[in-house]
Amino acid sequence: MDSVAVVGAGPIGLKVASLLAKHGWEVNVLEEHSQIGIPENCSGLISLSGIKELGMDVKDVTVNKIYGAEIVSPSGEKLVVERKEAVAVVIDRAAFDRMLYKEALKSGASIEFNSKFIDLRTQSLFLKKENRGELRKVKIVVGADGVYSKVREVAGINISKKYFVHSYQERVEGSFNKKKVYVYLGSFARNFFAWIIPENDHIARAGIATSFGENPSKAFERFKEKFAFEFDTIEKQSFAIPIGPPIKDPVVDKILLVGDAAFHVKATTGGGIIMGLSAAEKCAKAIEEHFKYGTELKNYSKLLKPIIKELVLHWKIRRYLNSLDDSRLDKLLIRLKKAGIEEFLVEHGDMDKPSRFLGKLLKKPKFWRFLPLFLRLSIK
Numbered sequence: 452m453d454s455v456a457v458v459g460a461g462p463i464g465l466k467v468a469s470l471l472a473k474h475g476w477e478v479n480v481l482e483e484h485s486q487i488g489i490p491e492n493c494s495g496l497i498s499l500s501g502i503k504e505l506g507m508d509v510k511d512v513t514v515n516k517i518y519g520a521e522i523v524s525p526s527g528e529k530l531v532v533e534r535k536e537a538v539a540v541v542i543d544r545a546a547f548d549r550m551l552y553k554e555a556l557k558s559g560a561s562i563e564f565n566s567k568f569i570d571l572r573t574q575s576l577f578l579k580k581e582n583r584g585e586l587r588k589v590k591i592v593v594g595a596d597g598v599y600s601k602v603r604e605v606a607g608i609n610i611s612k613k614y615f616v617h618s619y620q621e622r623v624e625g626s627f628n629k630k631k632v633y634v635y636l637g638s639f640a641r642n643f644f645a646w647i648i649p650e651n652d653h654i655a656r657a658g659i660a661t662s663f664g665e666n667p668s669k670a671f672e673r674f675k676e677k678f679a680f681e682f683d684t685i686e687k688q689s690f691a692i693p694i695g696p697p698i699k700d701p702v703v704d705k706i707l708l709v710g711d712a713a714f715h716v717k718a719t720t721g722g723g724i725i726m727g728l729s730a731a732e733k734c735a736k737a738i739e740e741h742f743k744y745g746t747e748l749k750n751y752s753k754l755l756k757p758i759i760k761e762l763v764l765h766w767k768i769r770r771y772l773n774s775l776d777d778s779r780l781d782k783l784l785i786r787l788k789k790a791g792i793e794e795f796l797v798e799h800g801d802m803d804k805p806s807r808f809l810g811k812l813l814k815k816p817k818f819w820r821f822l823p824l825f826l827r828l829s830i831k
């Protein structure tokens with residue numbers, strides 16, 4: 452009997468598998484595709500602070516270093532934040548996933564390709580393998596099967612469409628400042644934004660995401676037209692991003708959800724790699740303690756608390772931004788700029804953990820005029 456079946460060989464499932472296998476537990480990863488990292492649906496921007504906290508080395512998969520960001524309002528007002536030191540890196544996402552795959556294999560996990568999770572009844576897992584049905588006995592199932600998680604559905608957790616956006620991204624040729632990422636806010640990207648993330652001075656990942664039901668590739672055209680961008684397309688991709696609050700209780704009987712499947716994604720930006728990997732550590736710890744000491748699997752929810760606190764804050768910021776029309780977005784950026792937000796973020800900004808800088812912001816009198824907003828975010 453397999454001790455743990457991890458559904459999904461994305462970065463988060465592979466991390467859970469690695470950590471468990473390293474401690475000697477039997478882990479089997481089921482992946483519906485035939486390769487790791489394909490199809491690639493990501494811009495690959497991750498914070499260096501997050502990578503450091505996870506104790507990872509991403510030098511071999513880094514394609515660019517990022518020193519700052521420009522946030523552009525609908526009418527073209529800009530917030531510019533740039534540091535002397537790099538704050539983030541752009542990774543080759545497929546190579547990153549392959550790196551985690553090698554780690555998982557080295558730790559002793561087994562990974563089965565062309566194996567699609569279909570259902571789970573008591574402790575029998577049903578999968579489609581090479582077009583044939585198969586039943587497996589399992590003790591614990593980890594749902595790391597991404598945004599459209601089948602495991603989440605089988606666990607009885609249904610999520611409203613309003614908590615997803617639909618993205619469209621192109622890898623493009625043009626002229627870019629490779630030190631900065633660019634974020635464009637406005638109604639052309641309803642409930643999200645458009646972005647340019649450079650790989651170097653002449654290649655970037657440019658994309659947009661909008662509410663479900665809208666056509667993101669058309670929105671991308673509108674965005675390019677508005678800002679008079681001309682790019683040559685190298686590759687295209689389209690995929691959903693979860694931008695709702697994290698799932699309150701990601702443990703249902705013997706099922707644990709993690710990563711995109713559990714909405715361990717920053718709703719402000721759609722970034723899910725760092726938060727998902729941090730959650731993967733908690734997931735593996737909860738399972739390990741369950742096997743070793745008989746601790747309840749529900750302990751996972753407790754271990755997740757510090758991550759959930761940040762994710763809820765991201766979600767509240769997203770909800771607030773989504774409530775603003777173009778003119779209010781313009782006004783907000785102008786007011787923040789006047790109050791000195793750029794200098795503040797250069798010193799205190801944190802891509803992953805807003806609680807770290809929002810608390811400090813409250814202590815500065817020049818930001819007290821934003822008190823109603825802080826109260827809305829319930830920052831203590």
Ligand SMILES: Cc1cc2nc3c(=O)[nH]c(=O)nc-3n(C[C@H](O)[C@H](O)[C@H](O)COP(=O)(O)OP(=O)(O)OC[C@H]3O[C@@H](n4cnc5c(N)ncnc54)[C@H](O)[C@@H]3O)c2cc1C
Pocket residue numbers: 458459460461462463464481482483484492493494495496497566567568569595596597598600601618619620658690691692709710711712716721722723724725727
């Ligand atoms: C356009 C775009 C840009 C992004 N940019 C960034 C970024 O810059 N930085 C960042 O941090 N995050 C970014 N993200 C988010 C990031 O890609 C995800 O948060 C991350 O991939 C989540 O990892 P995961 O392992 O949870 O899920 P996934 O990477 O989606 O992996 C899930 C795996 O499960 C497999 N699977 C699914 N269903 C089944 C099944 N039934 N049976 C077996 N296998 C199954 C899939 O094939 C896949 O391999 C972006 C996302 C998008 C769409």
